[in-house]
Amino acid sequence: MRHILVVLLVCLTTLLCWTQEAPRLILIGPPGAGKGTQARNLSEKFKLAHISTGDILREHRKQGTELGKQAAAYMDSGKLVPDELIVTMVAEKLAGDGGFVLDGFPRSEMQAQLLDKMLAKVEHPINRVILLLVPDDELVERLSLRRSCPTCQRTYHLKSNPPKKEGFCDSDGSELIQRKDDKEDVIRNRLKVYHEQTEPVLRHYKDQPGVIEIDGRQSIEQVEKQVEEAVAPKVAR
């Protein structure tokens, strides 16, 4: 009986710590650094909401909404969609108090400040920021060879991460596509925009909570291991 009580107490403490310390995490990095790949894994493994502004925008475009129409030209040329359109979209997704992983947001200093305000209201600040580092030339190669599932948004790479059946998604069998912005000239523009507008966001998190840097040139599995170590709270290790 005493043994069962101890086990119950440990489980309860673990659950409590997890709730208090639920990862509220930003994955940041240049286009193609592997944010989506890692965010999907974290979301499955730690049951976190995966909030990808790129995926949400692509879904709006697919549905032909007003937001999707307004975003299209920015996305296809590799520019950032205006902050006011993005922030309203994210606010709706951050309503709950569970853990989440932000993929592709914030991408400008204005977005980072607005995110702070949104989270201050619910007293759940960001507690982890992970930066995936990959040099530009490698990213151009990666993105040129990326193929994406239009249904579940899962991504593949023709060399390093091919689908089991060529041309089709492993998860839902949809025919894979090449994103319009995965053409070399647009990729280079996305990288320029990242260096000019998104890199400064890192300064915002320099002290609180600090930025964990991970070498994104390693294999997907190696990056996954380091990202998981950075995310899992001590109680869950």
Ligand code: AP5
């Ligand atoms: P978005 O969809 O967010 O694109 P992105 O940031 O450019 O990032 P990607 O999705 O291209 O790359 P990723 O880092 O997720 O890499 P992935 O895991 O797929 O945004 C698109 C557009 O929407 C923007 O340009 C903008 O217009 C607009 N937008 C979105 N958010 C916005 C915001 N907040 N504000 C304003 N505008 C916004 O991996 C890439 C490839 O590499 C894959 O093929 C993968 O299989 C492979 N790979 C992954 N990891 C590895 C590895 N370790 N080794 C080898 N290959 C790997």
